[in-house]
Amino acid sequence: MLSLFLVALASATVLPGGSEAWLARQWCLGEPPLALWGVATLGNTLGSLINVALGRYARNFQGRRWFPVSVSALVRGERWYARLGAWSLLLSWAPLVGDALTMLAGVMRLPWWRASLLILIAKGVRYAVLLWLAGRWLAPLC
Template identity: 70%
Template structure:
């Protein structure tokens, strides 16, 4: 389960990776589903909080020429984020858009505890669904 924690954590950062297969593999090895759910959820949530921290840190460089977003782009992202709201972090589990959402939460200085709450709900629901699917689809094959 230690490996599941690290796979889940790293796959939630800007690094490429996926923890779903590793979770299903661990479940097939007769690890307790509730423990797997908790480890994967905590690891993936912490990985997303790394992205939030990176966004918070990156904001101080917004006036630099090499900063990846112009002032206009940043203002547009802020308007979108304020319109969509912090509840958009419920999509933080999605590939491709999930990581930028968590980075944007950091750039826009969303309070830590609110980012944690939204991300934890999203990641927990995702892993519950994955375990449910693994039990129904993979059960006879494990």
């Protein structure tokens, strides 16, 4: 279970990871689905909150020449975020855009409680669906 937590946490940050495959592996090994859901959801949520923290911290370096995001890209992101707002974090589970959304939430200084709640919902639903799919399609292969 600790390995699933660590893989799920790393997968939610800018590090590469494959929590879905690890979750399926643990499921095939007979781990309790509710425990798998809780551990994966918690790990992945905490990983996304690391991205939120990085976004908050990165804003301090906005004027530096080496800052990885141009002013125009940041303005575009802020406009987009103003339109969709915090609700965009319900897509934090999505590959590629999820990391950017969580970092943007940090840049925009979304309150921690709101970011945590929306990310937790998104990640929880994602892993519930993955476990349902594992039970439906993966069972004959295990």
